[in-house]
Amino acid sequence: MHLALVHIQNLRCLQDLRFKPGPRWNWLLGNNGQGKTSVLEGIFMLGTGNSFRDRGEGMIRLTATEMLVFGEIEGDGKHHRVGILRDRHTRTIKIDGQVVDSAWRLLEIMPILAMTADNSQILSDSPQQRRRLLDWGLFHVEPRYGELLQGFRRALRQRNAWLKSRPAGNNPWDRPFLDFGLGLEQLRQDYISALTPYFTETLAQFGREKTEDASLQLLSGWSRQKSLETALEQDARRDLDAGFTHSGPHRADLTFKWQEWPAAQILSRGQIKLWSYAFRLAQLRYLRAQRGIRAVVLLDDFGAELDPDAREALLQTLQGMELQVFATVTHQSQIPAGASSDAQVFGLEAGNIRLIEGKAA
Numbered sequence: 001m002h003l004a005l006v007h008i009q010n011l012r013c014l015q016d017l018r019f020k021p022g023p024r025w026n027w028l029l030g031n032n033g034q035g036k037t038s039v040l041e042g043i044f045m046l047g048t049g050n051s052f053r054d055r056g057e058g059m060i061r062l063t064a065t066e067m068l069v070f071g072e073i074e075g076d077g078k079h080h081r082v083g084i085l086r087d088r089h090t091r092t093i094k095i096d097g098q099v100v101d102s103a104w105r106l107l108e109i110m111p112i113l114a115m116t117a118d119n120s121q122i123l124s125d126s127p128q129q130r131r132r133l134l135d136w137g138l139f140h141v142e143p144r145y146g147e148l149l150q151g152f153r154r155a156l157r158q159r160n161a162w163l164k165s166r167p168a169g170n171n172p173w174d175r176p177f178l179d180f181g182l183g184l185e186q187l188r189q190d191y192i193s194a195l196t197p198y199f200t201e202t203l204a205q206f207g208r209e210k211t212e213d214a215s216l217q218l219l220s221g222w223s224r225q226k227s228l229e230t231a232l233e234q235d236a237r238r239d240l241d242a243g244f245t246h247s248g249p250h251r252a253d254l255t256f257k258w259q260e261w262p263a264a265q266i267l268s269r270g271q272i273k274l275w276s277y278a279f280r281l282a283q284l285r286y287l288r289a290q291r292g293i294r295a296v297v298l299l300d301d302f303g304a305e306l307d308p309d310a311r312e313a314l315l316q317t318l319q320g321m322e323l324q325v326f327a328t329v330t331h332q333s334q335i336p337a338g339a340s341s342d343a344q345v346f347g348l349e350a351g352n353i354r355l356i357e358g359k360a361a
């Protein structure tokens, strides 16, 4: 599955940009501030409905009142047209000409994974960022996960609202909270167990760690010494006082370990970035192995902070996976030699795009 056409209007500096990407590597080359990341942002919207930079407030071109992103998605015998129109207050999503009420529908059409400056330090980011990665991976691999996650979020919201209202008696939302929560926990634990060999193998392919030195551990969001039910009972007083739920899968986290130590405390920034790439690649490989799905990958500032060997290893691994990739670079020399046989290079200048190298799709 790949994006065959991208049309973006009034997104930041992109007034009216249209191009036909190739099914494999698409390099976006240009100086700072020419619109490369904005193109990735538009593509990310097609897969998620949202921006990866912020909540999207600043996305609409300053002199415009609304922005539009349109894409044609092809492959695996499917063809979809996706459009997102956004003004300062509302967002309308259309799939194949029909308005849909939830961005979840976009996720089902085109799994998309972005590695940007803001999210490339997974190990040292917030637990919330790491939970998002877990949710991303599970949503695409496990058909029941989306529904479970929505159910859990609803139960958590309602449980917290009940706590804030300070009523007497038992919380009626404990049961759905426990049912959805334990379902999530089980799928997350299974996912991390299954993903770990993919992660350690990818790191080994990068030629850095011995497979047995690196590991992943899921922290459930409550003490493993007790059940979630017991944790809720023991937290009853402080949950009521605080007006929110202290223990549960909404507090889950993922720990990366090097031997027995937390890797985030030991590794350098560049190494953390490499481990972060390895984790995302492991998610892609697992998705491919389980569901036969190839995600679209966005790499902002390709390989920045990685040494040449690590960059080459990353490139080789990605090339072996035969995905559609969009990667931004500021200089031609950052496009690795030999990377162009199935690649297209597009130049970005003042928000305009033109094909520099490669066959027109």
Ligand SMILES: Nc1ncnc2c1ncn2[C@@H]1O[C@H](COP(=O)(O)OP(=O)(O)OP(=O)(O)O)[C@@H](O)[C@H]1O
Residues within 6 Å of the ligand: 011, 012, 013, 014, 030, 031, 032, 033, 034, 035, 036, 037, 038, 039, 058, 059, 060, 061, 062, 063, 328, 330, 348
């Ligand atoms: N709402 C907006 N309206 C108009 N222009 C905007 C708006 N928001 C940002 N810009 C401009 O759009 C450009 C955004 O560029 P973008 O971040 O896509 O550049 P880039 O090519 O990725 O640069 P870099 O290499 O520095 O990351 C900047 O020049 C910025 O000033």
